[in-house]
Amino acid sequence: MYSHAMSTSDKLVEATRELLWDRGYVGTSPRAIQSRAGAGQGSMYHHFSGKQALASAAIERSAEELRAAAEAVLGGPGTAYERVRGYLLRERDVLRGCPVGRLAMDPEIVADETLRAPVEATVGWLRERLAGVVREGVRRGEFGPELDPEAVAAALVAVVQGGYVLARAAGSPAAFDTAVRGALALLGPGREPAAPAGVR
Template sequence: MYSVGMSTSERLIESTRALLWERGYVGTSPRAILERAGAGQGSMYHHFQGKPDLALAAIRRTAEEMRATAEGVLGGPGTPYERIEAYLLRERDVLRGCPIGRLTMDPDVVANEQLRAPVDATIGWLRGRLAGIVEEGKARGEFGPEVDGEEIAAAVVATVQGGYVLARASGSPAAFDAGVQGLLSLLAPRTSRASAGSRASGTPGTS
């Protein structure tokens, strides 16, 4: 399951990440962590102070990974709309859900200020990054002046996270895809809407 050269501490972190996603904090027992990591009895306490300390390391790793993945798309080429579109349409295992979103629904994580902090910070970062891209689009005339960057950012995050829930409830990614396409149609740049309207009415559009 893990590479031969991976250290025991790394195996423990990766095992905890997987178990938190699958079972939640309560279901992630020290025994289950050790079994999945292939680590000996007492290894956890040799590298970490205990389960909460290991869980924090795992949550931080998950948060860092999510941020890096999102930045890889949001910081990529294209117009502001195209970058947001790429983020919404990027490949996801929709039916498995989001590891960060899963943590927000775990009462034991939410109730613990230390465990919750990386989750809250990551979602806050994502909203801020999206809001900045929307404001960039407004400055370039891609979005209208009435568009609010923070509101659009909140809508994007809500669409993605809510889409995971709807997809898992129905057992199909169709609900996720429908939500994303609906948001993109509402967010489409003004020039695209004008062109679409002109084509529909039979009049030539302006470039």
């Protein structure tokens, strides 16, 4: 399943990431991690002290990847509107949901300060990064001066996370696409997104 070039610890972290995404913390058993990673119990406990340590490493990696993917668009070329639009329309596995956002709804992760911390930090980083882009757009006259960058950023994050919920409930990425188009219409009246956001 994983490349032979990957270390055992990387295979264990990747397996844990996927299981957390699909099954949540309770459904991510050490045996399931070992089976998916193709690693024995001895290997797992050689590299990690237990399930919590593995989950922590997995969540940190998911958070790093989400930030990198967002920054590639938000820190890229184009106007503020184009960068926000690019972020909202970037390719996602919509029906699978957000690998970080879904963890915020997992009671075991939310109750564990160590596991919750990277989720909270990543959501906070994303809100601030989006607010910075919106602030830039206001300063350059792309957006009206009445826009509150922090409030807009919070709304955009909510649209993406809520869009995942709508899509999963409907069993179709179209619901996500509709939410994104609505946000873009409010942010830039008269501008149309070029393509739907969901992965088909």
